[in-house]
Every structure is written in structure tokens, then in C-alpha cells.
Amino acid sequence: MRNEISEKDNNNDVSSDPTSQLKKLLAEGDFIKIPKIGDMVKGKIIDISRSEIRLDIDGLTTGIVRGREFYDESNEYSNLKVGDEVEATVIELENENGEMELSFRFAGHQKAWETLNEIKGKEEIVKALIVDANKGGLMVKVGKIPGFLPVSQLMPEHYPRVPGGDKNRILERLKSYIGQEFDVKLIDVTEGEEKLIVSEKAGWEEKQKDVIASYKVGDVVEGKVTAVTDFGVFIEFGKDKLEGLVHISELAWQRIDNPTDFVKVGDKIKAEIINVEGSKIFLSMKKLVEDPWKNVGDKYQVGQIVKGTVLKVNPFGLFVELDPDIHGLAHVSELSSKPIVDPNEIAKSGDLVEFKILSIEPSHHRLGLSIKALKEKEAGPVREVKDVIAPEDKIADPAAN
Helix, strand or coil: HHHHHHHHHHHHHCCCCCHHHHHHHCCCCCCCCCCCCEEEEEEEEECCCCCCEECCCCCCCCEEEEHHHHHHCCCCCCCCCCCEEEEEEEEEECCCCCCCEEHHHHHHHHHHHHHHHHHHCHHHHEEEEEEEECCCCEEEEEEEEEEEEEECCCCCCCCCCCHHCCHHHHHHHHHHHCCCCEEEEEEEEEEEHHHEEEEEHHHHHHHHHHHCHHHHHHCCCEEEEEEECCCCCCCCCCCEEEEEEEEEHCCCCCCCHHHHHCCCCCCCCEEEEEEEEECCCCCCCCCCCCCCCHHHHHHHCCCCEEEEEEEEEECCCCCCCECCCCCEEEEECCCCCCCCCCCCCCCCCCCCEEEEEEEEEEEEEEEEEEEEHHHHHCCCCCCHHHCCCCCHHHHHHHHHH
């Protein structure tokens, strides 16, 4: 093929050296743009073999693509044939044969990143293939460009909610996604740093925003518990499978230390929407139940002696259940008239203990208890010794003698 090109050039009385031909034409006028290394040039394919492809660059010179420069990240050069017009990146102006060295690899790389920037600008949703995972998120590929999908950018269905935040179990859950494709939006495309960050949550929010807008604060929803964490409970509801969070403080009016003691995955419950922030829906279960503290005065009064079950022992005191709705606190300073180093010296979780009610604050859902006050009442008022000994029974002062 190369000989055919040389014969054609000789018939046209032009030097057989393509680069000399280019230089001669360039010398005749300044209207032709001189390509530089790194520039993209267009050409028509004139020959294809297993190891190389030759291009005619606007009749000025011949370009050649060979070796590793065949590799293409954009897939644009996968099914080429003679006569096709293509773009390639200049990597050398003149090789040992006087031909311009070109690269589909660099051109494909540039085109792939240009395409990603266009997608980001249009805020389109694209497919991302999950290829690996670490504790921070998922390694993905969009086309042939590698990227990263942080855990925080996963949609609710794929977010690894693991009780206790066990990192090994989180990683195990993330690795289960390898080989799957997620719908994502591109949130950071920086070619110079080879940086591509994607978000599944943003794509999901785009699809769900109209559905979410149909709900408002005060609506009551019924759904299924999908996850129980240390900080609350996630509930899936509605035909579009929206998900809301019931924070631990909104589960019940009484103190809840461990949500797993209150609900289980799969339970069906009702809750009221108390806030909507973008795609985040916050729910309350306790709002659907009358506040038992409103009528606490009908059950308990200050000074009353009561029995309660110790729920939890903390360095600052005992949390006590008086009944399923009303819980109180016996501060460490109210456990004994003597200094207490460890409240476990007085009572342990599960013990049934007698207390005296010191204070009731319905608006703050607080009730103060005391063991010390109970003991003091049993002992009665303590009188000073000088009040007990009669004046006539005083011992004589030896110094007076």
C-alpha cells in the first residue's frame, strides 16, 4: 500500500516524502494550521492491517496508528473500515518513515472525558458498572472510564445499614454489588486529575422528587421496617417504595436505649411525617400516641413512695421504669448519703427497687427519684448530741479542778 501511495505521489510530481510535501505546502501559505503534538487531527482510512492503520491527513501527509495506540476508551474505533473518517491524536510529527504517528488511545481518552463532561452538564442519568469495593464505597466504570461511588452517595435501598456499624459486614454488603449496574449521575468530572465521582442517590432523587412532593408534613403513612440501626428505624412505604427515618427519639415517649428492643425488621407500623428535606423523609411513631406525660399527675405525686425496675445503670445514676410509659432517673447523688463510686453498688439492671419521687416535670418528660430521701425518712430526723444531754448531766471539765 505504501508503494502505491509513493507511485501516486511521483505521478503528481510531488516529493515522495509525505512530511516534505506537508512542509512545502505549509511554506506556500499560512492558511494551513500546523498540527502540534497533542492536537486532534482528522483523516480518512486508506489501509487497515492487523498491526496498524494508515490515514490520509487531508491529502497533506500520511498518519499511522500502531501498537498500543489502538486502545480506545470511547469505543468509537472498534469497527473501522477503509474509507471511514476518524479523529486521532498526534503523538509524533515524523517517525522513521516520515509518517505522522497518531493515537486512537489518546483520542479515545479525550473523547470519553468530553462525553462525560457533556453528560454532567446535561445532568443525565447513566449506567455505572460496579467492578470492586472498599470500606468507603464502590469502584465503578462509566463506559471505560474508572470512577468512584462513595457510600454516602448510594440510594437508600443499597446503603449498607449494619447494626453497630461493623466495617467488615459493611464491606461484605458492598462487595455483593460487584457486577451490577447502578443508575448514577456524574457529580465530579476532572480529566486532568483522572477523577470521576458518581452518585446513585442523586439519580434516585431525580426520579423520586415528584413522588416525594406528593407527601406533606402531618401525613400518616403505613409501611414495613427495612432496617434497624443504633440511631433509629428505616421504614419503606407507598407504592413507589419511598423510605423514611424514625429517629430513636421519635420511636416512643419513653426512653429507648436500643431500637431493636422496640421493633424488628419486617414489622408493619404506622408513622407521621414530621419533616421533608429534599429526598429525606423524617417520621414519628410517638406522634400517633397520646403523650402519657400529660396526665402523669394522675399517677404520681412528689413525695410518693414507688417501686420501679432498673433499666440501665450509668455512672451518673439509674434509669428506672415506673410503668411502660413513665421512666425516671435516680441521680447518683440521690442513691446514698455516702459517696458512691459505682452505682452498681446500689442496684443492677433488672432489680426492683423502692424510691421516693423528688420532682416531676411533665413538659420536659422528667421525673426525679431518690433512695437517699427514702432512707432518711425511715431513720427520722437526726438531733444533735448537745440537744439530747441535759445540762445537769454534763461531765465536769477536768480543767476546772
